[in-house]
Amino acid sequence: MRLRKASALAASVLALSLAATACGSSDDEGGDGGSDGAGSGGGDSITIGIKFDQPGLGLQTPDGDYAGFDVDVATYIAGELGYEPDQIEWVESPSAERENLLSRGDVDFIAATYSITPEREEQVSFAGPYLLAHQDLLMRVGETVSSPDEINELTLCSVAGSTSAQNVQNDFAPDAQLLEMGTYSECLTGLENGTVDALTTDDSILAGYASQEANQGKFELAGLELSNENYGVGIPKDDTELQQQINDALTSMVESGAWDQAVEDNFGPAGYEAEAAPAIGEIV
CATH class of the missing domain: 3.40.190.10 (Periplasmic binding protein-like II)
Structure with missing residues (x-):
């Protein structure tokens, strides 16, 4: 994600350098230098993996929108990273394909009921957790x-x-x-x-x-608590910068009350009582 923005900036710098070279030392005005830089958004987008068939968490609605707790969490994270909702490209991420999607670079991160486990951490890294x-x-x-x-x-x-x-x-x-x-x-x-x-x-x-x-x-x-599932945000292996950015975004979501609101909006109608927001980095 940030690599994309860095690439855009590098391309902009290269284009300006080539233009300056072409102008040589003449007195011609070589343009106004009015580039907004990588932070301006432009045509940039962020690609996020979610489930498409999980009501309350990640669901593609009949009108083509996306709804659920994971969607709300991912949208909040994207906003903290500088992306508007219309800059998000949603990618279906079935359980068996999540590691592949990250390793191939098909998505920037995944929020798809993705439990943090030692086996998965051998292939990918996680931010969070954000739900128990x-x-x-x-x-x-x-x-x-x-x-x-x-x-x-x-x-x-x-x-x-x-x-x-x-x-x-x-x-x-x-x-x-x-x-x-x-x-x-x-x-x-x-x-x-x-x-x-x-x-x-x-x-x-x-x-x-x-x-x-x-x-x-x-x-x-049935009402049986058979395991603890710590939902994390899956990211490419060892991307510590992105991991910290997402952890900061999750902390902000909890502190602002947006996390509680997302729980109420998505789980309230089902009568499901979610656990309190877990501490970042705390796996139980």
């Missing part, structure tokens, strides 16, 4: 479970590449049958038609799906 969620189950109304042990008897659905799918296999339900799909929307379809017994992922995501008008009265959360 917990893994849970979404089930059909009346079919809940009362303990983690009962999960082993279920057929679960989660998204390939997510920490939720890994947790099922490695931690709390190694005997459960796990179906991994490309998106949570596909899992929800399987839950509705009876192909699976439960959709498992973060409670923040599940609450968003349960609160959709078409799903109200059909599904409910």
Whole structure:
């Protein structure tokens, strides 16, 4: 991102140098030197990865807009970095593709229910965290479970590449049958038609799906805090400058009250009670 701005500045300086060389030592007026520089915005844009199918977090609406808590966080960060909302290019970032998008440079950063884990930190870096969620189950109304042990008897659905799918296999339900799909929307379809017994992922995501008008009265959360999921902003590996800039932006968002407002706007309708804003750099 800042590299783009630096490149724009370098190009401007080079163009002015070439113009001066062409003019030589003549007395001709060589232009007014009225460039606004890289900070003027111009045609610059910032590319941000989000989910497109997670109500309450990252959702592409029927009219082509984007809504959700992650969208609000990303928009606030972009604003602190000097970008207006109309300068943001949103890129769909499925769970299994997030590291690839960052390593290829397809996005400047990612805010897409991206849990900070040691394994991921080997490939990318993170700013934040900016939200603490917990893994849970979404089930059909009346079919809940009362303990983690009962999960082993279920057929679960989660998204390939997510920490939720890994947790099922490695931690709390190694005997459960796990179906991994490309998106949570596909899992929800399987839950509705009876192909699976439960959709498992973060409670923040599940609450968003349960609160959709078409799903109200059909599904409910089991209420099991099966893990801690510290949502971070994914950035290219070892970009410490960008990491600090985003951490400063997140701190400002919390201190200004904008973080609390985003929580209310996006999670309030679902009745989901989010944890307090986590401290920057504190993983629980």
